[in-house]
Amino acid sequence: MSEVLAHTLFALSDANRLQMVELLKAGPLSVGEIAAELGLKQPQTSKHLKVLLEAGIVRIEPVANRRIYHLRTEPFQDINRWSQSLEQQMIDRMTRLETYLEQQSANREE
Numbered sequence: 001m002s003e004v005l006a007h008t009l010f011a012l013s014d015a016n017r018l019q020m021v022e023l024l025k026a027g028p029l030s031v032g033e034i035a036a037e038l039g040l041k042q043p044q045t046s047k048h049l050k051v052l053l054e055a056g057i058v059r060i061e062p063v064a065n066r067r068i069y070h071l072r073t074e075p076f077q078d079i080n081r082w083s084q085s086l087e088q089q090m091i092d093r094m095t096r097l098e099t100y101l102e103q104q105s106a107n108r109e110e
Helices: 003-012 015-025 031-038 042-054 074-109
Strands: 058-063 066-071
Touching (some): 003 074, 015 042, 031 042, 031 066, 042 058
Antiparallel strands (some): 058 066
């Protein structure tokens, strides 16, 4: 697992940050809007958003004196590729197990 992917998964491991990602799936939001939706204080929300920003999960768009947070898709594409590789490993292992069991069964019948 790459360091970038590990950092992404760590950032998503917190329930508040995961909820923020869920909110941002619907569209960009300001810190205040995110805080209000989740019932968090703005400083706490900003700390969580900083972790998401450092992990590359969100990006900031400055608009006047507000900071609008947007969800980035790239980290989720990385997670998808990683999970697909795990799935393929499991399929390969199950296929080898099935082949082995069929061989064992055929050997017993002889």
